[in-house]
Amino acid sequence: MTAGYPDTNRDFVAARLRGLLEREGLDALVSVTGTDTYYLSGYGSLYGAAPGTILGIAYKDSADPRPTVISTETEVEAVLASGAEAAPYPTFMFLDDPFGRSSLEISANKPRGFGLAVSAPIVADALRRRGVKGRIGVQERGLDTASLDLLRGALTEWEIVEASELLVEARVQKSAEDIEYLGASVAITEDIISQIVSEIDQESSARSITSRFKELAFAHPEVDDIRLCLVTVGTNFAPTYIAREQDKALPGAVIKFDVGVTVGYHGADIGRTFVIGDPSDHVERVYAALLQGHEYLRSVIAPGVSFREAFDGGMDVIKSAGLPHYTRGHLGHSVGLGPSPEEHPVLGDVDGQFREGMVFCVETPYYGFGVGCLQLEDMLVVTEDGNRNLNKLPHELTSI
Template sequence: MLEDRGLSAATIGIDLRYVYADTLFRLQQNNPECQFVDITGMLYGLRAIKHPQEIELHRSAARLFEEGLRRAITDATEGQSAQAIKYNYQAGALEAAMADPSLGELQSAYGFISAGTGSSFGDRSGLHSGDLIKFDCGVAVGGFYSDCGRTFAFGRAAADQRRVHDALAEAHASAREVMRPGTPISAIYRAADDVMRAHGFPGYSRGHYGHSIGLDSFVEEPPFISANEHSELQAGMLLCLETPYYSASTGSYQIEDMILITENGHENFNTLSYELVEL
């Protein structure tokens, strides 16, 4: 291909950061006069703006996440393990995909689900009244991913659990309000961070409040919603906005939506409530 294009002695940009050593060796062996250089950052910049067909696959993946979550919380029972909740989530996503082939090819349903008052992903002796169930999950559809999250209380939520969740929900809402073309990504970070400080969580610290998403199997892609990311939002960007919290005393929390930047504002792919729903 390189020879056909007159590039047999050219400088070739590739995503060198993620190329297998063996792949690079073969490229260099077969094209000894070429110089291969890293343009991973440039490629992520191009991938940050989604094509219409990519957007539809991401939208389907977000919907299948919600279908899986609904199945998991409907089937939540006393004594159930976090692993069993995860299996029900995966089963719900699969059932929804089978029921509606127009959503695309479901390739996997994955995620981190915690059940209990601690901050670990596992569980002690199963689900009990007063525990939190945290979903930080996604689905792969046609090679593209979703990454979404919600938190539920099993039984009655304690006052301190509600205090944390209410702050996270308000921080998430404040960040959503500024998500439109032309907004510096760092402004989204500040909007969420300011709310957490105002609610009396001065020690709450996040490296980022979300990320782009696309083809990467580890889901999180640049740009990240961080304090030092000053590039501006553009129409066609798809960001996963998240406000998580991990507490050894009250449990783990996650609120995460997939948000598409449009010409005049944004579109949220998620439809679930931001309340701390009691099951």
């Protein structure tokens, strides 16, 4: 498999968005985040971390089937190569075309930075150029008040509908290609975990294990990035930005992997727990309860089952299995594109139900002072009659 955005996946996304726009009576949909713009268009921008720096537009009806990407001038050729329409805006960066290789009319106006003060008018221009009238959906979640005012101020010709949840609904349903990429990311991540576990000794630390994970990940030709690399060793369960050398793999230490690589912009988020030597009675008891809850969730997730029903049942199992005071805001979440390990919706006390084609991370973590972190997390594809686990590693607490 090679990273990319297959035409079949592009067609799947376009058809899904057209159906949702038709249902909601919207003529276009505007995304403001890098990940959602990638979903709409197939173009992934380095500048996508800040909302409003890269935007996308999907259309319900248009003679031109391509989505539009509003990007910096420096990205125009890459946007066009992705198959999307390019609508560039100038930035502070100098851009030259000494041999006339580009059709882009390079702006001599150089703003001081990025953002909606520059990009919002380009969104309006793109909508006018495509002849969009009436109502448009705009992904407003994540924009601060000033940025939202800038975007709304540029779009006064249209009736604006807040459409963040519409994008959540669109992205939660995966294509066959999405699932293939997610499966590849899981398989590679599990191979890396297995190799590291075979190498661990008492000189290993949270820092050395983390470094080894990154080394092995980037040595793999299919890996584009690391979505998540949280390794804890011993009783320190804090998700520190820099893993600590002093957290050593000494006898009795719990080692938790909450990790995932990215393949084709699709990332894994999986968890496994190991222990050096024999686990304590407390660790054994807690893990047994978490495992029972996890097994329950894997057994009940199927089309038509509500998120709330699965969550309540999982919590009840864990509490009755020996952790009566266990509390969590959710026991899992959707997963898919981009750098964020968690996507909405969550497997919690929320509205909604599982549908065929969803991919959910199911997790039952425990954080204990003087204990460390115990984590068990799988990625499940919701199938016609139940679910399919993308993970192969054993679920039992494994002794090293």
